[in-house]
Amino acid sequence: MTIPVGAQLPSVPPIEPLALNGATPPESMVVNGIELLNSFVPVFLVAFVVTLxxxxxxxxxxxxxxxxxRPDKVRKEHAFPIAYLGGMAVFFGVLAGIAASYMLVRPPASILMPVPLSIAVGMVAIALTGLLDDIWKLYPRLKIAGQLVAAAALAYENYGTQVAWGFLGTLVGPPDAVLWHGTISIPLMAPFELTIVAEQIYYWVGVAIIGVFVLGACNAANLIDGLDGLLAGSTAIMCVGFLMISLLMAMILGAEDPDRTLVAARVALTLALLGAMLGFLPYNFNPAVIFLGDTGSLLIGYLCISIILMFGEHGQSSLVLAGLIIFALPIMDTVLAIVRRRLAGVSLSSADSNHIHHQLKRSLGSVRKAVLALYAITAFFAVMGVALAAMRLLTTVRVLVVYAIAFAFFAFVAAVAFKTARLGAWTLAVAKEQRAQGTAPPAKPDTASRAASKS
Known part of the structure; x- marks a missing residue:
C-alpha cells in the first residue's frame, strides 16, 4: 500500500527542445508577429492614456x-516634499490595459488566450502591499507575505512552474529518467511506504523558483528606484526587449493550443506595462512631481518577472535567462547592495547612498546625466538579452551554450559587484584610520551635496 505525496499535478509541456531552427512546430497555429502587434496596440494606448x-x-x-x-538632505535631496502613490496610477493603467486585451482586441488575435486572471490577482496583492507600506510602513515580514501571495497566484495556475522542467531537464534529464524510472519508494511503518514521484519534485522546484523570482524582482526594482525617472524609464526600455522576445517566440514557435497558449498574453502584458511607464514618466522624470513609491516599484518588479517567467511556457529556460539579462540592472544593483552591506556588517535592509545610481550621480554631477547613463546601460542589457534569445530561437545552438553565456554574464556582474563593494570597504577603512590619526585631508563636497545645501 502506498501513500502518494501531493495531489494530481497538471499536465506539463515537453521539456525544451534541443534545437529550434526557425521551423514552425507541427500542429501549431502560425502567428504573424506584425499582425499580432497591430492587434494589441489598443492595449498600449489604453494603458498609456489611463496612466497619463x-x-x-x-x-x-x-x-x-x-x-x-519629505527631503532629509542626506539621501532624499529633492527641494520640496514629493507625493507618493504614483504606483497606484501605474496599477490603474496596467489593469485598464489588461481589460482592453479582453474587450478591444479583434480576431484573429482575440482567439488567443488573453492575460491570465491570476496575474491580475497577483497585481492586486502586490499593489495593496505597497500601498499599505507607503502609508503606514509595514514590517518587512508583512511585505514579504504580500509578495508571496502574488507568487502563489502564479503557481496556482501553473504559470512559471515549467521553468524548473527546462532547467532540471537539461541538467539531469526528464522525470522518467530520474529516481528509478520516475519514482522512489521509502519504507515507513509496515505496511505503509512513501512514494515520491519525480514529476512532483520538478513541480515543487518550479513553485520555489516562482517564489524566489517574485521576491527577488520586487525588491530589486524597489532598490533601483532611487532617482527621478530611473525605474519608470528603464522599465520602458526593458519592455521593448521583452516585446521583441515575445514576438520572436510567437513567429517561430507558433501557438500550439490557442485556448491555453501565452503567446498573446506576453505581448498584451508587455504593451500594458510599456504604456503605463510612458504615461507616468512625464510626471516622474527629473524634476519629479510624484514618486512611484513601494506600490509602483513592487508592482513593476512583479510584472517584469511575470513576463520573464512566461517566456518559459514550454520549459524554455534559456529564454527565461535572456529575460533576466534584460532585467540585469536591478539584479546587478541588488547583488552589489547585498555584498556591500555584508562586508560592512550591517543589516541587508539598511538604507544607504551607495547604490549604482547614487555613485553615478556623484560622478556625473546631476540626476539627469546619471539617469540617462543608466538608460543606456539598460538598453545594452536589453540588446544582449534579445540577441541571446534570437540565437536560441533562430539557430541550432544547443541550450547548454546559452546557459554557459548566461552564467558567464551573471558571474561577471557578481564579480564586479564584489570588487566594487570591497574597494568601498577598503576606502572607508582607510578614511577611518586617517581620521583617527588626524591625517585625513579635508572633505570636498560633491556637486550633489552643494546643490542640496543651496536648496
Missing part, C-alpha cells in the same frame, strides 16, 4: 492625505 490621466489625480489625493516624501 490618473497620475495627477493620484498626486492630488496623496498631497491632501499627506502621503508624501
Amino acid at each position: 490621466l490618473a497620475t495627477p489625480i493620484v498626486r492630488r489625493i496623496a498631497v491632501s492625505a499627506e502621503v508624501i516624501d
Whole structure:
C-alpha cells in the first residue's frame, strides 16, 4: 500500500527542445508577429492614456492625505516634499490595459488566450502591499507575505512552474529518467511506504523558483528606484526587449493550443506595462512631481518577472535567462547592495547612498546625466538579452551554450559587484584610520551635496 505525496499535478509541456531552427512546430497555429502587434496596440494606448490621466489625480489625493516624501538632505535631496502613490496610477493603467486585451482586441488575435486572471490577482496583492507600506510602513515580514501571495497566484495556475522542467531537464534529464524510472519508494511503518514521484519534485522546484523570482524582482526594482525617472524609464526600455522576445517566440514557435497558449498574453502584458511607464514618466522624470513609491516599484518588479517567467511556457529556460539579462540592472544593483552591506556588517535592509545610481550621480554631477547613463546601460542589457534569445530561437545552438553565456554574464556582474563593494570597504577603512590619526585631508563636497545645501 502506498501513500502518494501531493495531489494530481497538471499536465506539463515537453521539456525544451534541443534545437529550434526557425521551423514552425507541427500542429501549431502560425502567428504573424506584425499582425499580432497591430492587434494589441489598443492595449498600449489604453494603458498609456489611463496612466497619463490618473497620475495627477493620484498626486492630488496623496498631497491632501499627506502621503508624501519629505527631503532629509542626506539621501532624499529633492527641494520640496514629493507625493507618493504614483504606483497606484501605474496599477490603474496596467489593469485598464489588461481589460482592453479582453474587450478591444479583434480576431484573429482575440482567439488567443488573453492575460491570465491570476496575474491580475497577483497585481492586486502586490499593489495593496505597497500601498499599505507607503502609508503606514509595514514590517518587512508583512511585505514579504504580500509578495508571496502574488507568487502563489502564479503557481496556482501553473504559470512559471515549467521553468524548473527546462532547467532540471537539461541538467539531469526528464522525470522518467530520474529516481528509478520516475519514482522512489521509502519504507515507513509496515505496511505503509512513501512514494515520491519525480514529476512532483520538478513541480515543487518550479513553485520555489516562482517564489524566489517574485521576491527577488520586487525588491530589486524597489532598490533601483532611487532617482527621478530611473525605474519608470528603464522599465520602458526593458519592455521593448521583452516585446521583441515575445514576438520572436510567437513567429517561430507558433501557438500550439490557442485556448491555453501565452503567446498573446506576453505581448498584451508587455504593451500594458510599456504604456503605463510612458504615461507616468512625464510626471516622474527629473524634476519629479510624484514618486512611484513601494506600490509602483513592487508592482513593476512583479510584472517584469511575470513576463520573464512566461517566456518559459514550454520549459524554455534559456529564454527565461535572456529575460533576466534584460532585467540585469536591478539584479546587478541588488547583488552589489547585498555584498556591500555584508562586508560592512550591517543589516541587508539598511538604507544607504551607495547604490549604482547614487555613485553615478556623484560622478556625473546631476540626476539627469546619471539617469540617462543608466538608460543606456539598460538598453545594452536589453540588446544582449534579445540577441541571446534570437540565437536560441533562430539557430541550432544547443541550450547548454546559452546557459554557459548566461552564467558567464551573471558571474561577471557578481564579480564586479564584489570588487566594487570591497574597494568601498577598503576606502572607508582607510578614511577611518586617517581620521583617527588626524591625517585625513579635508572633505570636498560633491556637486550633489552643494546643490542640496543651496536648496
